Amino acid sequence: MRWAPDSRARLQRAAFELFAEQGYSATTVPQITARAGLTTRTFFRYFADKREVIFGGNEIPERAARLIAEAPADLEPMEVVRLVLDRVATEQFAGQGEQTAALRAIIHANDSLRDRDARKRDDLVRAARAAFIERGVPSLRAGVVAELGALLFHTALEEWATDHESRSMTVVLDQVMALLDAETHA
Amino acid sequence: MRWAPDSRARLQRAAFELFAEQGYSATTVPQITARAGLTTRTFFRYFADKREVIFGGNEIPERAARLIAEAPADLEPMEVVRLVLDRVATEQFAGQGEQTAALRAIIHANDSLRDRDARKRDDLVRAARAAFIERGVPSLRAGVVAELGALLFHTALEEWATDHESRSMTVVLDQVMALLDAETHA
């Protein structure tokens, strides 16, 4: 073999090591590639930009869209949201509390990462909105439902990241849903 | 006077002209400053980065926080949200439909601007959340309320930008609020 395998994984690992050692903005792409034994140019073949080494590979929007499309046809949109969120909460985040909290801390500490994080949420909204329209939901309503789903997901994730010891992500989600209900009923 | 006045305004005007002529990403900061008769360095004294020439000067988070703080003390949080949104809709956006639509189009066409736009929404949420906590609302509930406010504002703004001829921003806001109510009551 001419080159060591798993270039992408090596880059990602080297990047997170360096972020932990000296922070995100203080580490440069050449530093990352040097540690991974590759060139700068190769980094940008795997990641569109420096931020994507943190966000990349998640595929959350695609996953959400698929789950929405596959949900039973007789469910109301908000019931679908609830179903999808429960599945994601149990499958994706169970036991990942420590890691999730660390990641949120890195993101919150850097404006450029906050930019990207916020857009990832918007990407999720767009994908979910399109998936609901595909199910026959009128577009404006689909937009509201998708936004509500993202609101629930994001609020619960942030809350859980600050305290993942005492409650599971699913429990937090239920709390936030209850709060949402209370606000909109008054 | 050694220099012409209104440097900031001149930069902004030159920038929007060039964005209209050749698109956002195709215009460089030196092009903008050349047209404004200034140097590149001066551009970055007025704007933190190239994107801020589009978003800067709005001060929406501060404005929202002030309105929330000044609302009558006996109002429920969501009533405050409604009050604030109505004021912003009438005062800030009346008659600005064409301009708003054009701006949204520029933003949606560029990933880097979508990043920043999404973060501006998050900035708004944080400011509103803090303002509600200041009013004595528990933090998680304050977060949900702030998110709901941003959801309403953003959804209505996008909807209105696509069709500002037939309805005022206030009317769109009422529609979106009605939809939100319907979703969360089922």
Add this chain to the structure above:
DNA sequence: ATCGTGACGACACGACCTGTCATGACGATG
């Protein structure tokens, strides 16, 4: 008359990101 201040220019520099071409291992195909 002198001095401080503030806006701007001039210049250098590092980091980010891209375009383009070369290279060599590997597998398919004859």
Add this chain to the structure above:
DNA sequence: CATCGTCATGACAGGTCGTGTCGTCACGAT
């Protein structure tokens, strides 16, 4: 076995963004 295409990577040049630093000159205050 020979050849050929493909694919991952290297090598290098270059453009844009954003910042640090210092000089310069008008203006107003003392």
